[in-house]
Amino acid sequence: MATYGLLIDYEYCTNCGSCQVTCKEEHAYPVGKTGIKVLSDGPWKIDDEHWNWNYFPVLTDLCDLCATRTAGGREPMCVHHCLSNIITYGPIEELAKKLDEKPKQFLMVPQFNPIAAKGEFVPSGKQKHRAAHIEVQGTGKASYAVHRHDTKVGEIDETDELGE
DSSP, X not given: OOOEEEEEEGGGOXXXXXXXXXXXXXXXXXXXXXXXXXXXXXXEESSSSOXXXXXXXXXXXXXXXXXXXXXXXXXXXXXXXXXXXXXXXXXXXHHXXXXXXXXXXXXXXXXXXXXXXXXXXXXXXSSOOOOOOEEEOTTSSEEEOOOOOSOOTTOOOTTSOTTO
């Protein structure tokens, strides 16, 4: 069985947002959630005559490649409604061949339900870390303070719980 993905030619993305809007509408995602998001790099000056400013439509962990639509032989919503026609859907073997044809493209294969796939985060450090505490006052100004315990550097108080 073939694995499907999206080939995104970011050289011509205009950040119109049609991919994000149609994704949200198709899946009825709430405010702040979407299966695809356009990120920006720039603007910053390369030299006196050239600027860098790229937009990158990136799949989020909520992308399922519009499984209901694609099961019926249709394209994902982001592909169907992309105004710049820069998003291509298909088997990754075919998309990889197109990727070789030009720069400024990337191939993405989403992994829907990533929380279960990634598993629980397990910190690799052996020392117990203490968090900084930030206080915000109602005056409209922020006051920052770091609260430390009396434990000396390098010592760990085994009875103290993280954040207390």
